[in-house]
Amino acid sequence: MKNLFAILFCLISVFSNAQKTRPFDEDKFYSELSSLSQKKDFFEVKELLIANKSRMDKEVYFYYWSLVENAFSNFKESNEAIEDFLEGAGSMNNDSLFKEILMVKQLNLVNLFEYKNAYQTNQYIIENFKHVCTAEELDDLSNTGRIWKALENSNKQLINRSVDVKVQLSRDNAKLANVPVTVSGITKNFVFDTGANFSVIQRSVALEMGCEIIPIQFxxxxxxxxxxxxxxxxxxELLIGDPGGSGQVVKCENVVFLVFDDTDLTFSEVNYSIQGIIGFPVIRNLEEIHITKEDQLVIPKTPEVYTKSNMILVGFVPVVQVIQDQDTLQFSFDTGAAETSLNSSYYYKYKKRVEKKGKKQTLKSGGAGGMVEYQGYLLPKVTLSVGLSTVTLQDVQLRKDHVGEVDSDFDGNLGQDFIKQFNEMIISFKYSTIHFK
Structure with a gap:
């Protein structure tokens, strides 16, 4: 949505009454909304929309409200706002704006596990708005469309539990949290990773568990x-927990996995292999999780109600508000990362401080497909706060430049070195909040 500012001003010019006067600076207000949206600061966007709804052109309001509802995981409500927007803006001549809003609709449908509707929306965008898509967007639409097409007859993912479930996590050679997963009577340890956009499984493990593989090679x-x-x-059907021990399990139905060749999940340099990953679509659907310092995962039957939010979604990525000094930063949140890291946007915000205090060096990071080296800094000390909880981390890695799929919109990624400073971490996906005890 890089051109959101220009697009929204076009929208305003179409729908605003030229004779209408407002008791506030309209241009400044819409400029601020656009700027905040581009920065993914939907906390502030939400407050501005609530405070100024009666002053706004309703189509502009519905546009931004759909983005807010999406960010706070209210996908059905986001699509309702999109329909309200399209109803009022149907005759407007701005294909770029329609493309952007339909992209959000597609994302909502995927998060609602309505794959057939997601595929139909995907194809509608390609067929009607190809001329306003970048080459990168078209490539992504074509590639993801193959996924939704392959899943169009699949049932929705469902999560079932009749009691509060407690599961003992284990740590693998990379010190990542693993959860016992049982399919067809076979139990394996899978990484429990909020930072994974999808759940993932090795091909050999999928075959061992009797999974039917859909060969689409995207x-x-x-x-x-x-x-x-x-x-x-x-x-x-997939069970999270220990069916042969405590018997406390969460039953997950119709879970979508990406199937990778074993070599793509094997890191021979460090003698490490990932059998599978329970990713964000499953974890978010649990609604609320607690992880203790003793690596116990607790999944309440009934989520607690929280009134204050400090976490949003950007695409499939959970993003948490992090305070440094008095600055509000945005960090992706990744239980599958052993260490907190900083991105290029952090470097440019604090360039003088980083170059003065940091040690320049070549750093390494790993993921599906292997290891990558990049230039960066090692910062001896970084103090970060989430809510009322503050931690000072030592020797934090900082990427100087954009690396692979790391999103430069985020200032960093919060990892286990922060989390493990506390006795308990509570994440409420239902109420978009995370806090530490």
Whole structure:
């Protein structure tokens, strides 16, 4: 949505009454909304919309409100706002704006596990708005469209639990949290990773568990910047927990997995292999999770109500508000990352401080597709706060430049070194909040 500012001003010019006067600076207000949206600061956008709804042109309001509802995981409500927008803006001649809003609709449908409707929306965008799509957008639409097409007859993902469920996590050789997962009576340890856009499984493990593989060979972008080929599997029933021990399990139905070749999830340099990953679509659907310092995962039957939000979604990525000094930063949130890291946007915000205090060096990071080296800094000390919880981290890695799929919109990624400073972490996906005890 890089051209959102120009697009929204076009929208305003179409719908505003030229004779109408407002008791506030309209141009300044809409400029601020656009700027905040581009920065993904939907906390502030939400406050501005609530405070100024009666002053706004309703189509502009519905446009921004759909973005807010999407960010706060209210996907059905976001699509309702999109329909209200399209009803009023149907005759407007601005294909770029329609493309942007339909992209959000497609994302909402995917998050609602309505794959057939997502595919139809995907194709509608390609057929009607190809002329206002970038080459990158068209490539992404074509690639993801293959996924939604392959899943169009799949049932929605469902999560079932009758009691509060407690699961003991384990740590693998990379010190990542693993959860026991049972499919067809076979139990494996999968990484429990909020930073994974999808759940992932090794091809050999999928075959061992009797999964039916859908051979579509679509492209997945790796951290190296390379494309990794993947197929799909839909697991009809998957148990998270220990069915043979405590018997406390969460039953997950119709879970979509990306199927990677074993070599793409094996890191021979460090003698490490990932059998599978429980990714964000499953974790978000749990509604609320607690992870203790003793690596116990607690999944309440009934989520607690929280009134204050400090977490949003950007696409499939959970993003948390982080305070440094008195600055509000945005960090992606990744339980599958051992260490907190900083991105290029952080470098440019604090360039003088980083170059003065940091140690310049070549750094490494790994993911599907292998390892990548990049230039960056090692900062001896970084103090970060989430809510009322503050941690000072030592020797934090900072990427100086954009690397692979790391999103430069975020200032960093919050990892286990922050999380493990506390006795308990609580994440409410239902109420978009995270806090530490």
């Amino acid at each position: 492209d997945v972008s790796a951290i190296t910047g390379a494309k990794v080929k993947s197929d799909l599997a839909v697991i009809k």
